[in-house]
Amino acid sequence: MLSLKHISINSFNENIIYLHKDCEAYKVDEISNMTKVEVHGGVTPIFGFLEIIEDDGILATNELGLNNEAFKLINLPEGADVSLTIAPQPPSIPFIKRKMLGNILSETEYVAIINDISNHRYSNIDTAAFLIATGSFMTAPETLSLTQSLVGNKVFHWDNENIVVDHHCLGGIPGNKTDIIITAIIAAYGMPILKTASRSITSCAGVADTFSVLANVDLDEQKIRQLIENERGVIVDYNTLPLVSACKMLSSIERTLGISQQHNIVSEILAIKLASGVTNLVLDIPVGPTSRIKSIENAVQIRKLVEYIGDMLSLKIDAVITDGSEPIGYGVGAVLEARDVMKVLRNRDDAPQDLREKSLFLAGRILEFDPKLRGGQGYLVAKEILQSGRALEAINRIIYNQGKAPQARLGNLTREITATRSGIVDSINNQRITHLGILAGAGQYPGAGFDLLKKVGDSVSAGEPLYIIHSTNSNDFAMANSAIDSDNGYEIK
């Protein structure tokens, strides 16, 4: 038996178990490899990786240390008696090996894997193995099984609502923050919209990043219910909800690996919607040569896949294939995107028209879920709500009730990126802009990003600025500038 000690180290999602190198209870010197262990003493064992501390000042030889993550899970006071064993392999690991060899896994096998992940039996390495093994090939029934498994047991029910809607975009287009405008319009109409947003995984800003510039997005269930009941709309970072714990772990590893694989992402998005009790979803699938989804054929495949999963799990999905050929709006990065969104909601003359039109189109599709609405009227109703200022009022009430965010500042390291020749902007490479934006610090710092001054079709003279880069620290700024100098993402013809 060892005495429990909390070593207050935050390891971002991995449980670490610390032993002293001269531990009184276990022969630590015989261990030479990364070792998964199980700590006993609490209600259920805690799984984690063993690390060895050689400093008596940090851990004594009769103590067992847990980092923040593991200490929270074990739910015991410091000084409690704990013991340790080598962890057996999680029972579902062999299924991953079967998948690696090209097998089709059963629903039972997906349930077992996701169960092990939810119960913290997988290390980050195991979870990475699962993502990569499933990323290259999954059948539609497998994607269905994964989605169902990810939903889990904890689900929000909306007994007082006939319909709860949401909108989600499959991503890959910088600046594409229609969601906040859509939420404002739908809430103003009176249809309950529960926008579960996420932080950036491989983009410059997720919807949760952008809206957190305006409002608090870390809400509990009670707050969400209040907002839906009183304001008919809410935008919440799904990571803060007591739902889909395995989804959160998967996306944490996706973020670390910098990958977003179609079938996995589809499962994760739909699981979040299902767990939050959404009944009707508009899914935006943007297609373009430099978007995540590059061909109409691929987009149609995804549309069919989500329609199939939606039908099987009673989620009504309207999957809409849209133009993803260039960034949407002018801002890329949370602060600049929030500025664009507010310009549209305020009906400002300098609001980006592409962002406005796309938001109206998608909001219109959502409004068409209302059986009382005359067919084909969705877009016009959405436009009327926006123009009348009711959408702005709605978002202001939502922001007020979620809690206004402290003023976020735009990065003050700036540089104008100028055209090297005169002509017409022929294309803007979404992937390149995303890559450069991340180098500039977007995804990490809300104030970092780009302000695009020219879009496709605009004429430009040599030396005229194409966009302005904003960074919050000099290292990001230097890295982004050096990459921009080799390829700034613009093609001028």
Added chain:
Amino acid sequence: MLSLKHISINSFNENIIYLHKDCEAYKVDEISNMTKVEVHGGVTPIFGFLEIIEDDGILATNELGLNNEAFKLINLPEGADVSLTIAPQPPSIPFIKRKMLGNILSETEYVAIINDISNHRYSNIDTAAFLIATGSFMTAPETLSLTQSLVGNKVFHWDNENIVVDHHCLGGIPGNKTDIIITAIIAAYGMPILKTASRSITSCAGVADTFSVLANVDLDEQKIRQLIENERGVIVDYNTLPLVSACKMLSSIERTLGISQQHNIVSEILAIKLASGVTNLVLDIPVGPTSRIKSIENAVQIRKLVEYIGDMLSLKIDAVITDGSEPIGYGVGAVLEARDVMKVLRNRDDAPQDLREKSLFLAGRILEFDPKLRGGQGYLVAKEILQSGRALEAINRIIYNQGKAPQARLGNLTREITATRSGIVDSINNQRITHLGILAGAGQYPGAGFDLLKKVGDSVSAGEPLYIIHSTNSNDFAMANSAIDSDNGYEIK
């Protein structure tokens, strides 16, 4: 700038960079995800994952902490000025994504990946992604590229030798420790044999584990050269050599994931042999229904693959397909396997005959590499060397010169596993025995394992013992016993 501090934590292969949560130089509170960072100040930047310490007693707000791994790499004294940046994605990560999508990677791409791994630019998660992405499908030229990349720049040269031989088994058969007997015979013959052995990855004991029961296997280059020159044989844990650093990282992750993928394992084995300067290799490919390689077709595929790689890289390979239908010898686990090996070398009557015969057969194949030997005489010469006691003398000299190991004790928690019915042992399941042995503590503790009393074809009465389990701690013992009670790995008919 922050002041460098060594936090003496051993994380087994991952570099960890610690900042205080109120760090004076970096806004730590804006970081919510696992973040790869780069520490500057040494000759080259150190890559690692960021962890946040909340305890002033461990790290001050003006300090940056490095764990053992990272502190060793940065090669600076405590108190040195260091700074930190967010690490850019390693340049080769996009190649892994290409592989995940089914592409064939070029040699340049493999070189870039292995370079990034060797230079500690990959996290363990990235390395896992690479292993899984390549594990399901690699062409022969890709396996060649991977092998070449793994060899790297540092290679042993044996200018005074015309030939340096080695033997390796692809594994999957419990107890199969022919290597030590083969080394003794070949060394006694006078042919230089450099046995690069490894620790267990998915087995109960690697050759390095078993030989470390008898001798020190942690040798430097000078010692190896002395042994080859004077004793004509050496058995070294390749992990202790300044060679193939990327191989070591791959196998560390393979061990953690519990996977061993054919193409990866082949590349790693051949890279180790090439880097250690081996010219001629006998590769044992055991086939059986419960071995790693289950069909002759698969074994022939592997034989052709290694012949192709050997021909391209000037390593002469004699790939031998052998019977892998049941465990070899009686002992499973390092201490018990070492006992079997010494019984064979001592020509004891109770030595396991299958281990003896297989060792003679394979040693004979190696001896046939000698152009002076009359064709077909290898086996007979090997047998003569063993029977005469010269092999025993050779191994004793090798053990003496490598340094005798302290007496390792057999686990004293024991139980006889008995037959539930009378009959003939029809089969022994290699995979089940391996699984049960690992539960019993083998792989982790040299003294744990099984002593097999009955082999296939033996007759047995109900209640008669089939094998004895040995564990060194009660938890392993309980786990193994409970698993044995549901399936002890023996089929009696």
